[in-house]
Amino acid sequence: MRRVMVIDMKRCVGCEACVVACKTENRVPEGAYRDWVVQETRGELPALELLIRSQRCNHCTNAPCVANCPTGASFYRKDGTVQIDRDLCTGCRACMASCPYDARYVHPEGFVDKCTLCVHRLDKGKPTACEEVCPTSAILTGDLDDPSSLVTLRLKRGDVSVVNAEAGTKPNVFYVNGAG
Amino acid sequence: MALSRRRFLSLSAGTLAAAAATKLAFTGSALAAHPTIDPGTDGTVVSSICEVCFWKCGIEAHAKGAQLIKIRGNPRHPLSNGKLCPRGVGAVGLAYDPDRLVKPLLRVGPRGSDEFKAVSWDEALAFIAGKLDELRKKYGPETVALFNHGAGASWFKHLLSAYGTANFGAPSFAQCRGPRDVAFDLTFGAEPGSPEVLDIGSSDCLVLIGSHLGENMHNTQVQDFADAVARGADLIVVDPRFSTAASKAKTWLPIRPGTDTALLLAWIHVIVGEQRYNRAYVEKYTTGFEELQKAVVAYTPEWASAETGLDATMIRNTARRIAGAAPASLVHPGRHASWYGADDTHRSRAIAILNALLGSWGHRGGFFRPSGMKLAKVPTPAYPKPKPPADRVDGEAPFALEPLAQGLRRATIDGKPYPIKGWFVYGTNLIQALPQREETLKAIQALELLVVVDVLPAEIAGYADVVLPEASYLERFDDLVPIAWRRSGVALRQPVIQPPGEAKAGWWIARELGKRLGLEAYFPWTDAESYLRERCKLSGLDYEALARDGVILAPEKPTVVEDGLALSFATESGKIELYSEKLKKAGFDALPVYKRPDAVPAGYFRLLYGRAPGHTFGRTTNNRLLGELNHHDRVWINAKVAKDMGLADGAVVRLINQDGIKSAPLQIKATERIRGDCVFMVHGWGHTAKGLRYANGRGADDSELVTRVNVDPVMGGTGMRVNFVALQREA
Numbered sequence A: 001m002r003r004v005m006v007i008d009m010k011r012c013v014g015c016e017a018c019v020v021a022c023k024t025e026n027r028v029p030e031g032a033y034r035d036w037v038v039q040e041t042r043g044e045l046p047a048l049e050l051l052i053r054s055q056r057c058n059h060c061t062n063a064p065c066v067a068n069c070p071t072g073a074s075f076y077r078k079d080g081t082v083q084i085d086r087d088l089c090t091g092c093r094a095c096m097a098s099c100p101y102d103a104r105y106v107h108p109e110g111f112v113d114k115c116t117l118c119v120h121r122l123d124k125g126k127p128t129a130c131e132e133v134c135p136t137s138a139i140l141t142g143d144l145d146d147p148s149s150l151v152t153l154r155l156k157r158g159d160v161s162v163v164n165a166e167a168g169t170k171p172n173v174f175y176v177n178g179a180g
Numbered sequence B: 001m002a003l004s005r006r007r008f009l010s011l012s013a014g015t016l017a018a019a020a021a022t023k024l025a026f027t028g029s030a031l032a033a034h035p036t037i038d039p040g041t042d043g044t045v046v047s048s049i050c051e052v053c054f055w056k057c058g059i060e061a062h063a064k065g066a067q068l069i070k071i072r073g074n075p076r077h078p079l080s081n082g083k084l085c086p087r088g089v090g091a092v093g094l095a096y097d098p099d100r101l102v103k104p105l106l107r108v109g110p111r112g113s114d115e116f117k118a119v120s121w122d123e124a125l126a127f128i129a130g131k132l133d134e135l136r137k138k139y140g141p142e143t144v145a146l147f148n149h150g151a152g153a154s155w156f157k158h159l160l161s162a163y164g165t166a167n168f169g170a171p172s173f174a175q176c177r178g179p180r181d182v183a184f185d186l187t188f189g190a191e192p193g194s195p196e197v198l199d200i201g202s203s204d205c206l207v208l209i210g211s212h213l214g215e216n217m218h219n220t221q222v223q224d225f226a227d228a229v230a231r232g233a234d235l236i237v238v239d240p241r242f243s244t245a246a247s248k249a250k251t252w253l254p255i256r257p258g259t260d261t262a263l264l265l266a267w268i269h270v271i272v273g274e275q276r277y278n279r280a281y282v283e284k285y286t287t288g289f290e291e292l293q294k295a296v297v298a299y300t301p302e303w304a305s306a307e308t309g310l311d312a313t314m315i316r317n318t319a320r321r322i323a324g325a326a327p328a329s330l331v332h333p334g335r336h337a338s339w340y341g342a343d344d345t346h347r348s349r350a351i352a353i354l355n356a357l358l359g360s361w362g363h364r365g366g367f368f369r370p371s372g373m374k375l376a377k378v379p380t381p382a383y384p385k386p387k388p389p390a391d392r393v394d395g396e397a398p399f400a401l402e403p404l405a406q407g408l409r410r411a412t413i414d415g416k417p418y419p420i421k422g423w424f425v426y427g428t429n430l431i432q433a434l435p436q437r438e439e440t441l442k443a444i445q446a447l448e449l450l451v452v453v454d455v456l457p458a459e460i461a462g463y464a465d466v467v468l469p470e471a472s473y474l475e476r477f478d479d480l481v482p483i484a485w486r487r488s489g490v491a492l493r494q495p496v497i498q499p500p501g502e503a504k505a506g507w508w509i510a511r512e513l514g515k516r517l518g519l520e521a522y523f524p525w526t527d528a529e530s531y532l533r534e535r536c537k538l539s540g541l542d543y544e545a546l547a548r549d550g551v552i553l554a555p556e557k558p559t560v561v562e563d564g565l566a567l568s569f570a571t572e573s574g575k576i577e578l579y580s581e582k583l584k585k586a587g588f589d590a591l592p593v594y595k596r597p598d599a600v601p602a603g604y605f606r607l608l609y610g611r612a613p614g615h616t617f618g619r620t621t622n623n624r625l626l627g628e629l630n631h632h633d634r635v636w637i638n639a640k641v642a643k644d645m646g647l648a649d650g651a652v653v654r655l656i657n658q659d660g661i662k663s664a665p666l667q668i669k670a671t672e673r674i675r676g677d678c679v680f681m682v683h684g685w686g687h688t689a690k691g692l693r694y695a696n697g698r699g700a701d702d703s704e705l706v707t708r709v710n711v712d713p714v715m716g717g718t719g720m721r722v723n724f725v726a727l728q729r730e731a
Helices: A017-025 A064-068 A094-098 A129-133 A150-156 B003-008 B016-021 B121-139 B151-163 B171-188 B219-231 B244-248 B260-273 B279-285 B289-295 B301-308 B312-324 B344-358 B405-414 B437-445 B459-463 B506-516 B528-539 B543-549 B581-585 B639-644
Strands: A003-008 A035-044 A047-056 A074-076 A082-084 A139-143 A160-163 A173-176 B011-013 B044-049 B058-064 B067-073 B105-107 B116-118 B144-148 B205-209 B234-238 B251-253 B329-331 B422-426 B449-454 B466-469 B481-483 B489-491 B551-553 B605-610 B635-638 B652-657 B666-671 B678-682 B724-729
Touching: A003 A047, A003 A150, A017 A035, A017 A047, A017 A129, A017 B067, A047 A173, A047 B244, A064 A074, A064 A094, A129 A139, A129 B067, A139 A150, A150 A173, B044 B543, B105 B121, B121 B144, B121 B422, B121 B449, B121 B466, B121 B506, B144 B151, B144 B405, B151 B422, B151 B506, B171 B344, B171 B405, B205 B312, B234 B244, B234 B312, B251 B312, B260 B289, B260 B301, B260 B312, B260 B344, B279 B344, B301 B312, B312 B329, B312 B344, B329 B344, B405 B437, B449 B459, B506 B528, B528 B543, B543 B551, B635 B639, B639 B666
Parallel strands: A003 A173, B144 B422, B205 B234, B205 B329, B234 B251, B422 B449, B449 B466, B605 B678, B635 B666
Antiparallel strands: A003 A139, A035 A047, A074 A082, A160 A173, A160 B011, B044 B058, B058 B067, B105 B116, B105 B466, B481 B489, B489 B551, B605 B724, B635 B678, B652 B666, B652 B724
């Protein structure tokens, strides 16, 4: 199983419902976020382009946070997601320094925290909190090892990008329809 | 947290092949047994209705014991379909706002001093009932006006109707939807409604005129919009600002503000002149086509180009695209339509006429026609016959569908046609909701009683004689809410948690006041739940099912012609009135006329305002959970103009309007996404109420700068985009 997320940039309006849903689903402390929205304007009036991306931990296949964690607290789950074992985390922040996406924060209780891809929900057959609430249905999770899954079918259609590919971490959050 | 770094990450192309080629590299720790963290936020689910805005989505609120944990969309409710906007999700921050009103307050200082003492409910209610009784004897019951917003107002409308007044003014009419509703009523004999009955998801062409879907997060409409965009519908967005919706469009028309009617008339000119209208539909259902045809001859794209600043060829081409998709071609009626006053009903009429020419009304991908759901009433004595509302004198604004809020304010000041001495203000912060603040303050000082019922101490509460703390929509029952949608039905609001402190539900407050005013016969029930059970019984609805599911759906009925709907029009002619005899008889232009807006004075910008997805007016800006999002509290200004003025993005300025009113300091958003002749603010910031400890001092208040209005003579709407501001750098 390889769990991935596919985000449709054409559908997304950047409303940040995903951010608030995540915060209330995962008891994310005040001032911290596991997902966030980036809006990027390109061009000059009137030839403009607006790119809107709901971002989060990319659950990289080649995750520097896992490689750089001295205690083994950051790990790959069997479903391919990157997780943090709070009991093993010492809060040293080596993972945070190595993450090219700035996806992690220190929880007030001392451990480092980030998006879990809501595996506590996916394991029960429910969508992630952000996917469930998204008014534009821009967020989709699924198993890329399953050739018939919606994520596999969607990624096959092309117009796929990832954030910061040059970092070489092989992200598993994919953006589609970014070309308009 | 280094949010700035997050914002600078750019997107780069990758391929599925590259991603898929990599095998997972498990580290040793992957094999160890790591616990899966469950935050434990699934709780007991209560199905209810949101009230952060007026859309009234179905929600599922999760509670653990007495604690509200999270809020999600109700999958059974046709307006949410299991989805919810950030405001609805973030309402946990409203429930637990530390600034909530929790005790009845009685004014001790002079009116407006914002000095109160906490009193018991009994004392507060006795005081209000005593005053209401005194006012009734002194001036007659019509001397009391109600200003309201939201579903919870029904209890107070009931109470005050029983008391004997019809002076109910909602700023949502004359300061918002009014011109649109009147124009559609005149043309089709029906209004677009709330929620608007738009079949956007099936539209092949969608035109948005200043309607910034996605920034105004009307849940179902945004769901449908995303579906239309994903399907590749032809989207044409007319907006001086490169809105989120504009960024999804095939064509963005960056129009000169205030010239929309010229564009609409030119589109009609092309569609009529090139015979691209839906001929069968027009012949069957409309009257006045010949008059329209004659009237639009002069409105060439070249003429409109000079007015709008848009390219004539582009105007012609977009007209052809709009017509080409008919009848699944929808020119969105908008919602907030009180823009320029004199022009507003005409502009909305032009939109209505354009839709009639396309045949979109009643067709898939256009305006659907919901059948609604019949609900019985719990019998109460007939209301006493009230005097006509005081908002209008001498036949002004003859087509108003509701009393004008600013008209009731005017009557409060000048006492014509009779004195207004008492105000009930429910769920609306009149200080920010009405333009021309000086007038509002003058009226307030002329009152003998001002009661504010609300959940948070917004500015208006500071002027009250009595402030009554209401249970929020998450803590109370309200009356049944009918759903008029593709699938109609009825929904229930019910409490999820207990209200904080001594806050009480609106139904309880109204009933207690009724008892003290000798109006107990109008409240023949002990509590809202028994009232609701009775109403459901009389309506043939299963209350238990409604309470469990939050919604009961009516049987499916056709809502478009394609499914068997027979079209009818509740106009005098029984047809769609392109040419309006009614307007003509009342002395107005029977066909839309363009009125050029005043030019922007040198050194000034036209002040435009609108929405951000995380906020509803000023009522969400104190929500700390939403406050953590992108603030949207900057003033947008064209990047090149800002540069010429020596202002960098983020520079702090004050806005000074044409009458010398100066805003609080705020940051600029220097962006290519707006024309150079206007600036844009999100409405609802810049609170000064001391009790709003989070919102106070954040951003600036656009409504304070609206010292001028242009009143629509047809229906009394206050056009508010007629104000100009200069930018002054803050030292």
